[in-house]
Amino acid sequence: MSLAIPALGNEVAAYSVAVASCLVTALTIGWFSRRERVNADAAIGIVLVGSMAWGFVALRIYDHAGRPHGSPGGWDFYLLGDVERLSRAAMWSGLCISAAVVVTLAVLAKEILFYCMDPELAEVSGVRAGFVHYLLMLLLALVIVVGMPLTGFLLITALLVLPGATALVLSQRLGTVIAISLVVSLVGIVCGLALRAGPAKLQSGPAMVLVLVAQFVLAYGWSVVRRRRA
Amino acid sequence: MSELFTNPVYRNATITACALGVACALLSVLVVIRR
Numbered sequence: 001m002s003l004a005i006p007a008l009g010n011e012v013a014a015y016s017v018a019v020a021s022c023l024v025t026a027l028t029i030g031w032f033s034r035r036e037r038v039n040a041d042a043a044i045g046i047v048l049v050g051s052m053a054w055g056f057v058a059l060r061i062y063d064h065a066g067r068p069h070g071s072p073g074g075w076d077f078y079l080l081g082d083v084e085r086l087s088r089a090a091m092w093s094g095l096c097i098s099a100a101v102v103v104t105l106a107v108l109a110k111e112i113l114f115y116c117m118d119p120e121l122a123e124v125s126g127v128r129a130g131f132v133h134y135l136l137m138l139l140l141a142l143v144i145v146v147g148m149p150l151t152g153f154l155l156i157t158a159l160l161v162l163p164g165a166t167a168l169v170l171s172q173r174l175g176t177v178i179a180i181s182l183v184v185s186l187v188g189i190v191c192g193l194a195l196r197a198g199p200a201k202l203q204s205g206p207a208m209v210l211v212l213v214a215q216f217v218l219a220y221g222w223s224v225v226r227r228r229r230a
Numbered sequence: 231m232s233e234l235f236t237n238p239v240y241r242n243a244t245i246t247a248c249a250l251g252v253a254c255a256l257l258s259v260l261v262v263i264r265r
Contacts, residue, residue, distance in 0.1 A: 086243050159251070164262035185251040
């Protein structure tokens with residue numbers, strides 16, 4: 001886009017366009033998944049490969065035009081992330097968006113939880129199911145955009161699944177599940193960053209994901225042992 | 231480990247990543263309980 005509109009060549013504009021395109025992608029997936037002709041998994045698959053293919057083609061076009069606004073970075077940065085290249089704009093947007101996500105979830109906790117546990121019952125009970133559905137898609141898209149420089153867009157999904165999955169293996173109480181999920185997520189992130197900052201200089205994304213996977217395996221093993229003893 | 235809090239690059243990344251981690255932890259609970 002910066003080739004067609006040179007004003008989009010700076011970092012903040014490029015980041016804003018990335019956020020906007022992720023929101024459009026999320027709304028597209030949300031729209032497809034609410035229609036019965038295409039299920040959610042197929043919609044995610046179609047939009048994901050379409051976006052990735054367009055990314056490869058757009059990068060090639062940008063290279064061919066002589067990179068007028070500088071190097072966009074290698075594919076490993078987009079796929080796996082690199083904390084050492086986290087810009088100040090990315091840091092502040094990460095903090096603001098994370099805070100906005102937490103506040104939104106806190107304010108609409110009742111409606112969102114009801115919708116996630118039983119969408120049909122929630123809808124007949126007066127919960128605005130369409131609004132909550134698209135809101136969740138938007139929140140997930142925003143978190144994926146701000147998490148991309150840290151873990152890459154391939155591995156950010158691990159942060160959106162593993163803490164909750166690990167917590168659900170250990171407990172069925174909502175308050176406990178949320179508390180465990182927070183601890184698991186923060187342990188994974190801090191240990192992953194420590195491995196990046198350490199002498200081995202591991203990539204931050206894979207390091208965080210491996211710590212999260214290790215916690216899930218331990219939690220699952222512990223839950224199996226506990227069930228056998230009971 | 232101390233470099234996370236002394237090196238400005240890692241300190242900024244740690245603060246951002248922890249904020250993101252809290253948001254992701256809450257969203258991940260919704261993702262896994264969603265039917």
